[in-house]
Amino acid sequence: NAGVMQNPRHLVRRRGQEARLRCSPMKGHSHVYWYRQLPEEGLKFMVYLQKENIIDESGMPKERFSAEFPKEGPSILRIQQVVRGDSAAYFCASSPIGKGDLHFGNGTRLTVT
């Protein structure tokens, strides 16, 4: 039973490029959460999605960031026109129900050069 799968594991982008981070939740999980971890910091909530719906995006920057969780396929976190401050580890977590325990992926480390 595969866990939460995130890819790529590492992503390098130049300033101004777009970054697309993918997350496949555990089988049977329909709730996905994205978190960002800056160096020497804990994880900070960004967005909570269910299939085809954004439930809570209160932690997402208003510009350049977007997320989706389509009916078919993985959840995508998209960062447009990346800047150096976007360099961080981005984690995805899933749960079978909204109040279930979260299962985390191994994260994607984004480096903006």
Place this chain on the structure above:
Amino acid sequence: AQTVTQSQPEMSVQEAETVTLSCTYDTSESDYYLFWYKQPPSRQMILVIRQEAYKQQNATENRFSVNFQKAAKSFSLKISDSQLGDAAMYFCAYRSAGNYGGSQGNLIFGKGTKLSVKP
């Protein structure tokens, strides 16, 4: 808004000894969950232990146990018989269990404590 504070950026313990990691939190809610997560250098987030606020009994998982003091809003993690594999960052986290509104499931993390284990 809820906050989680871990006041020990780094801790060190001798192998086979016991260490306690501190965590305090602030909330006006009465129903919530508390968690300890372990993050080794591999970056994987591993759930160590969870505590439901309505339960008075402290949670235990093998060598890991918590001291949950609801009135003091304190939630410390005790690791007994420390092993080299316990070396990692440890994060305390809070989650509301209440109104299942838009933020349900959202975890609020502390900044972490880096635990070193000396052989």
